[in-house]
Each structure stands twice: as structure tokens, then as C-alpha cells.
Amino acid sequence: xxxxxxTLKQSAVLAGLLASTGLFPQYALAYNKGAFExxxxxxxxxxxxAGAPVESKDVVIGGxxxxxxxxxxxxxxxxxxxxxxxxxxxxxxxxxxxxxxxDVTDSVEVNFSTRAKMGQSSDVYxxxxxxxxxxxxxxxxxxxTLGGCGG
Amino acid sequence: MADxxxxxAQAAGDKATVRVLMSHEMxxxxxxxxxxxxxxxxxxxDVEAKHNGKSVMTAEWGPAVSKNPFLQFTVKGAKxxxxxxxxxxxxxxxTRTDEATVS
Numbered sequence: 613x614x615x616x617x618x619t620l621k622q623s624a625v626l627a628g629l630l631a632s633t634g635l636f637p638q639y640a641l642a643y644n645k646g647a648f649e650x651x652x653x654x655x656x657x658x659x660x661x662a663g664a665p666v667e668s669k670d671v672v673i674g675g676x677x678x679x680x681x682x683x684x685x686x687x688x689x690x691x692x693x694x695x696x697x698x699x700x701x702x703x704x705x706x707x708x709x710x711x712x713x714x715d716v717t718d719s720v721e722v723n724f725s726t727r728a729k730m731g732q733s734s735d736v737y738x739x740x741x742x743x744x745x746x747x748x749x750x751x752x753x754x755x756x757t758l759g760g761c762g763g
Numbered sequence: 764m765a766d767x768x769x770x771x772a773q774a775a776g777d778k779a780t781v782r783v784l785m786s787h788e789m790x791x792x793x794x795x796x797x798x799x800x801x802x803x804x805x806x807x808x809d810v811e812a813k814h815n816g817k818s819v820m821t822a823e824w825g826p827a828v829s830k831n832p833f834l835q836f837t838v839k840g841a842k843x844x845x846x847x848x849x850x851x852x853x854x855x856x857x858t859r860t861d862e863a864t865v866s
Contacts, residue, residue, distance in 0.1 A: 643808050643809065643823055644823055648823070648825040683829055683830065684829045684830075685829070686833070688835075703827060706827050707791075707793060708825055708826065708827065710825055710827075711824070711825055711827040711828060712822060712823070712824050712825065712827075712828060713822060713823040713824075714820065714821075714822045714836075715820070715821040715822065715823075716820075717818070717819055717820060718839070719814060719817070719819035719820075719838055719839055719840065720812075720819050720820045720836055720837060720838055720839065721778065721836070721837040721838075721839060723836065723837055724822070724834070724835070724836050725833070725834070725835035725836075726824075726828055726829075726832060726833055726834050726835070727828070727829040727832065727833045728827050728828055728829055729789075729791060729826075729827050729828070729829050730827075731793075
């Protein structure tokens with residue numbers, strides 16, 4: 613006989629399955645595995661089908677000059693430009709260059725912050741992929757005193 | 764399941780800044796445990812934020828996002844009393860949703 617706990621658990625699983633199909637249609641598109649496995653800025657953009665990267669003053673990458681703890685480096689990517697489709701944060705010398713990808717909608721400002729692991733001192737990039745496929749980026753060097761991958 | 768996310772959404776004018784602190788190991792798959800074996804990758808892959816039920820932000824993350832991930836973004840047209848829901852899904856298929864009200 614099914615206990616109430618079993619029933620609740622099954623409902624939750626079912627709800628989860630429904631959610632993954634119905635509510636999040638964009639997840640029907642594969643998670644950009646190829647882009648997350650790419651090792652350089654150019655390869656990430658190629659995997660995403662974007663154009664060649666062009667440095668731009670209008671894209672801003674925020675972060676510390678020196679990160680004392682490579683396991684938790686606060687990074688911000690933002691731009692005031694319109695027509696942005698996605699914003700990417702990359703750490704060049706990490707085993708996989710792309711840290712995060714944010715899809716931009718009309719309802720959010722193009723200003724995202726998160727914390728990333730950095731294995732070593734490296735250039736950090738914020739890339740704005742425009743709706744026309746252009747990729748505009750800004751980079752900043754972040755020095756890391758203690759690497760962030762437990763190594 | 765994981766601990767609840769801490770979501771703070773503060774309205775300022777017609778925008779709300781949302782800060783989320785998620786509870787997740789975010790194993791990169793690069794670390795070795797005490798026995799020298801590689802700890803398998805276990806990290807949040809997809810994040811979605813909804814404002815009053817409408818999807819306003821989606822993000823894809825790699826293993827490089829720090830443990831107990833922090834996320835900050837700003838929602839336009841949000842005012843006090845609105846609901847912000849954040850959902851994450853990790854590479855094992857586990858998922859979690861938490862909700863907060865804009866203050």
C-alpha cells in the first residue's frame with residue numbers, strides 16, 4: 613500500500629518531469645555542452661554560432677584585480693547596448709573557458725553577477741552576443757593568489 | 764534535498780535587484796579526493812528566474828561557477844509585492860525552485 617509520503621514523492625517527481633517539458637521550452641534546446649567544453653574565446657563563440665570576437669568599450673567586465681581566493685571570484689558582466697541576445701563570462705586559463713551564459717530578455721537589465729572558480733591568474737572576458745550574431749567583448753586580467761580548483 | 768535558496772529582491776524605482784544564494788556543491792570534476800580519485804562533476808547547469816510567473820532570465824552554467832553559487836541580476840518593471848521564482852537544474856537532473864517577494 614502506498615503511504616502518503618510515497619504519493620507525495622511521486623507527485624513531486626511527476627511535477628518535475630512536467631516542468632522540464634512544459635514550463636521550460638527553451639530547455640528542449642540542448643544545454644550548450646560544446647560551448648562549455650571549448651577551451652578558448654574563439655572556440656566558445658564558434659560553438660555558439662556567433663561571429664568572431666571584437667573588443668568593445670561598451671561591454672564591461674567587473675572583477676577584482678587580485679583575487680585572494682580563486683575558489684570564489686566575484687565577476688560581473690554588463691553592457692548598456694541594446695540588441696543583446698546573450699552575455700557570457702569566460703576565464704581564459706580555466707580547463708573549460710566558459711563559466712556562465714546568460715540569455716537576455718526584455719525584462720532584465722544586461723547586468724549579471726556571479727562568483728567563479730579560477731584555477732590561476734588569467735584574463736577574464738565578458739562577451740555580449742548580439743541578436744545579429746556579432747560578439748563584442750571586454751577583458752580584464754585577474755590575478756589569483758590561491759588557485760580555485762582544490763589543486 | 765539541498766538547502767533552500769536565499770533570494771533577496773529589492774525594488775528601487777521600477778526595477779528590482781535580485782540576489783540569489785544557492786546551496787550546491789558545484790563539483791568541477793577536476794578535484795581529487797583523499798584517495799586520489801577524481802570527484803565526479805556535479806554542478807548546476809540551468810538556472811531560470813520568473814517574475815510573476817513569466818520567465819525573465821535563463822542562464823547556463825559550467826563547472827567553474829563557485830560552490831554555493833551567487834547570482835545577481837536586475838528585473839525591469841518589478842515592484843514591491845511581485846513574486847520572483849528561481850529554479851536550478853543540475854547535471855544529475857536534480858532541480859529546485861524557491862520563491863521570494865520583492866520588498
